[in-house]
Amino acid sequence: MKRAAFAVAAGAVVAWSLAPAAWQLATALKPDSEITAAPTVYLPHPPTLRHFAALAKRKPLGRYLLNSFEASAAATLVAVGAGLLAASALARMSGRRRRRVLFGLLLLVSFPPILLLFPLYEAARALGGVNHPLALVIPYAALALPLAIWILESAYRQIPREIGEAAVLDGLSPLQRLVRIELPLALPSVVTAGILVFIACWNEFLLALTFLTRDESKTITAGIASVGGSSIYEIPWGQLSAAVVVATAPLIVLVFLFERRIAGGLTRGAVKG
């Protein structure tokens, strides 16, 4: 009996979590007549890839995905690189100063993103970065940096101090110590930080929407916001759903591959410290 109640609860949790995305997939695979049928048709019959084809003809989907990947991957490298250095120095600081810096970082990430939008846009325009997806790299890296530092710093503090001291006695420079000793020991957390930063950058919308106005330079989030029809009455729901499927599929794969790390990293960033 208790078992059954638990199974129902677990089933409800899964349904609630997956239904909205699953519904997009179902819609994307339906012929138009079934999308607008009343009463609602739940399963596509027969499934069709027509909307994906139509969307791909109208919008440079591959380009969007590539732009998102480039900007997010580059920002992840910068954020994790700078985060590794900073976390290494922070882990060596005295408790009070370290806590002050960490909480300062926490304060930074709680600012509403709108605060920085206009000055960053001005800067991008002044530096010729408008419509250049790589102009997003520096802001993305900086905005994800506090998260990366939180995760990496807590990993460094797990490394026994004697290991670092032994490395110095052996004549390693600080940078060598970081790369050869600390990095391998902290590698799982580096991967976690990288995944979380990558997801945050991939999902960013506000800056992408403002910086990128030309279709070929848009990231996937900015590109998909522009998929609508020529008027509100002809929103191509089949194509929109196909677009949602394209934008979310890579993330769903990422979550199932790295579920444990993501869950661990999220709670470490928020709870510890």
Add this chain to the structure above:
Amino acid sequence: MRETATGTTRERVAFLLPAALLLAAVVAVPILRVVSLSFERVELDGRAVTSWTGLSAYGRLWVDSRWWAALRNTAVFTGASTLLDTVLGVAIALVLHRRFRGRGALRAAVLIPWALPTSVMALAWAWIFNDSFGVANDLLARLGLIGRPVAWLGEPRTAMAAMIVAEVWKTTPFVALIVLAGLQGIPEEILEAARVDGLGASARLRKIVLPLLVPSILVAAAFRAVQAYGAFDIVYVMTGGGPGGATETVSLYAFQNYFRYLDFGYGSAIATQTTIFAALLAWIVIRLARPDGKEGEAR
């Protein structure tokens, strides 16, 4: 200059430098710029002409009914979504805490909403709440909860409700994970002792588990409140602030001033004022994150 076996002050400064430069360029300098812009009026007369207006933009906020409406919308959105997030998040954490086969898969499923882009899933939710073809109307009608289709995004109250549902769907996993970590920190012996004392499952939950979870719940809720308060993506995509401004948040109002009305000074004042309120919320977050001002003291 203290030298230790593990490094000098100079080395530390060098290691902190890249992070500090990034944050200075992307956070500190822009903050100074936006605050100074809020004291100016920029007129586009062929080219940008700037004049100093002091605090007048903030005075304008005071009498701007659209700003007050946006602030109220933001407060409703933040309050309702944080509350629902917390209740659902605790419930999901309790489910996830149980040991069973397939727990990893369940946890992955729960994480999905958190990992998907808000702006993209806002489109998905707009489709779910579509008045003519939306599945929400169909499901609710089948359950006998509504007589005829609801124009969810066409009415002020239902539009806000639909947006809150979409936000809660997206952000509950975050709360669930933090509360789950809190759950896992409760020593098994305490629960065992309660069991021996004859407390039933629901009494254990009410009298022992939930009180011990309060710190995790507060931290998660405070984080969520701060994030919800800055909401932009979901509003911009799902309702555009409509109908008739009924779901416009302060962030969206600032955005409209920047890029629609080209009133950069006023937009900056809204963004600054919004942030002052957010900082108050953030201060609460920090108080909650370390109520005793301590952490596991290392070294």
